[in-house]
Amino acid sequence: MTDLLGTSEYKAIAAGLSFPTQAFIDGGFRPALSGKTFTTTNPATGEALAEIAACDARDVDLAVAAARAAFEDGRWSKLHPGERKETLLRLAALMQEHARDLAVLESLDAGKTIFDCETVDVPETIHVIRWHAELIDKIYDQVSPASASHIAMVVREPVGVVGLVLPWNFPLLMLAWKIGPALAAGCSVVLKPAAETTLSTLRVAELAAEAGLPAGVLNIVTGSGSAVGEPLGRHPDVDMVSFTGSTATGRRFLNYSADSNLKEVVLELGGKNPCVVLDDAEDLEAVAAHVVNGAFWNMGQNCSAGSRLIVQRGIRDRLLDKVRAEAATWLVGDPLDPAIRVGSLVSQAHFDKVAGYLEAAQSENILFGGRIVAPGFIEPTVVETARDSKLAVEEIFGPILTVVVVDSVDEAIAVANDTEYGLAASIFSANGRRALRGARALRAGTVTVNSFGEGDVTTPFGGYKQSGFGGRDNSIHAHDQYTQLKTIWIDLTDHAAGD
Numbered sequence: 001m002t003d004l005l006g007t008s009e010y011k012a013i014a015a016g017l018s019f020p021t022q023a024f025i026d027g028g029f030r031p032a033l034s035g036k037t038f039t040t041t042n043p044a045t046g047e048a049l050a051e052i053a054a055c056d057a058r059d060v061d062l063a064v065a066a067a068r069a070a071f072e073d074g075r076w077s078k079l080h081p082g083e084r085k086e087t088l089l090r091l092a093a094l095m096q097e098h099a100r101d102l103a104v105l106e107s108l109d110a111g112k113t114i115f116d117c118e119t120v121d122v123p124e125t126i127h128v129i130r131w132h133a134e135l136i137d138k139i140y141d142q143v144s145p146a147s148a149s150h151i152a153m154v155v156r157e158p159v160g161v162v163g164l165v166l167p168w169n170f171p172l173l174m175l176a177w178k179i180g181p182a183l184a185a186g187c188s189v190v191l192k193p194a195a196e197t198t199l200s201t202l203r204v205a206e207l208a209a210e211a212g213l214p215a216g217v218l219n220i221v222t223g224s225g226s227a228v229g230e231p232l233g234r235h236p237d238v239d240m241v242s243f244t245g246s247t248a249t250g251r252r253f254l255n256y257s258a259d260s261n262l263k264e265v266v267l268e269l270g271g272k273n274p275c276v277v278l279d280d281a282e283d284l285e286a287v288a289a290h291v292v293n294g295a296f297w298n299m300g301q302n303c304s305a306g307s308r309l310i311v312q313r314g315i316r317d318r319l320l321d322k323v324r325a326e327a328a329t330w331l332v333g334d335p336l337d338p339a340i341r342v343g344s345l346v347s348q349a350h351f352d353k354v355a356g357y358l359e360a361a362q363s364e365n366i367l368f369g370g371r372i373v374a375p376g377f378i379e380p381t382v383v384e385t386a387r388d389s390k391l392a393v394e395e396i397f398g399p400i401l402t403v404v405v406v407d408s409v410d411e412a413i414a415v416a417n418d419t420e421y422g423l424a425a426s427i428f429s430a431n432g433r434r435a436l437r438g439a440r441a442l443r444a445g446t447v448t449v450n451s452f453g454e455g456d457v458t459t460p461f462g463g464y465k466q467s468g469f470g471g472r473d474n475s476i477h478a479h480d481q482y483t484q485l486k487t488i489w490i491d492l493t494d495h496a497a498g499d
């Protein structure tokens, strides 16, 4: 467990940080070809942090060419997996060495709490890189069932040049979820971080070069979705794109692929995840702790946030008392104060969107919170509402939990599944049979029983319905995204011998 510092110590680290601000292409930092930049801010203070290279399609072309050259000459793709492992383990070790600075940088750029950055984002990021590094020299290919006169091998090969497009809510962790398996598999990468949260990605690219990752294997092209994300999605020489973000943008990547070279596309998208509490749930304090964590962790800016509490009427009052008590312990304020659990939303634009939902909540039954604390900061809010209200249906991506009361288990499951999304779900019950029947019935890629969570690096993560497409992040299954299957069929007939 990380020993946390005090606020003033974190502020001192923040004041002394230095970090790259240019695109990272073919092993070096460089300005955008246009010379343009954009300003990235600390959303908690509104202060400008840096001017970042505002790249466009021409920079994407350069990065893809560098990635292609690296892939084809095999400087990374054809190394023994054990050598790739060693390089990635060195990267993980360097990240560990600079963990505190990375945590502060992440907090400054995204408004995330230093508590989360120190205890979850940075250690998990390092763990994920290590896990995929350790995995890659332990995966075996296959030999098919065959007659005596042939052998057929089924081998996995790296898919080639991959485009990775990231969201702003977990900049480091999503980076690790994608580059961990992509680099381990031997692919070359062109990565676009979200414009709001570019800094930690560039720092990792710098550390990767220091770890010995060859030039051209990991390229970071900074800039907006329209200027960089779209040209990457449409690029004829990109073999595959893995995207995490909103369902609306994910849909565009399918069009980009269809309109260009039919590149593979994997999408991790939004969610409106149900948390079902049946009337026999035990230890309501623990249940409330999971509910509150699920809803308000990372200010609710979490695709798997448990943002819909569906509770059976029999325990509504008792559970909501506990939820209120627990929510009251989630202090809102300066993200660099380690006692704070709720920091700033990522940007003014996103704050305005969430504030709009808070406004809509004012005409509903607000059970807790409901106020804007300061620009960028919204109190954890619990609001009881009808199952088909805008608040209960739309992905808010902020610290607003809706509560819907139901009368039966069947109704609970029906309400839970009544959504276009299907990323994650939770069910609480002391009765194992009811809980497991519920887990089977919930239409989501991850279902947690008597807890809120996403599994861990060992378990696949991705969505049913409009929460995902084409594959899974995390676990050994993540490697399916970044590899393709080849059959090598060998005829053993000895024609001279006539058999």
Ligand code: NAP
Pocket: 165, 166, 167, 168, 169, 170, 192, 193, 194, 195, 196, 223, 224, 225, 226, 228, 229, 230, 233, 244, 245, 246, 247, 248, 249, 250, 252, 267, 268, 269, 270, 271, 302, 303, 304, 395, 397, 423, 463, 467
């Ligand atoms: P977003 O607007 O879809 O952005 C995601 C990424 O796509 C950003 O890098 C963005 O660039 C880029 N982008 C935007 N418009 C684009 C376009 N027209 N063409 C190509 N790229 C484009 O989503 P977000 O607001 O960053 O993140 C919040 C959403 O992500 C939520 O809906 C959440 O549920 C989802 N999410 C899902 C998961 C998961 O694993 N399933 C994880 C985290 C978040 P810029 O922002 O730089 O313009």
Ligand code: MG
Pocket: 040, 041, 042, 043, 108, 109, 110, 196, 197, 198
């Ligand atoms: Mg920022």
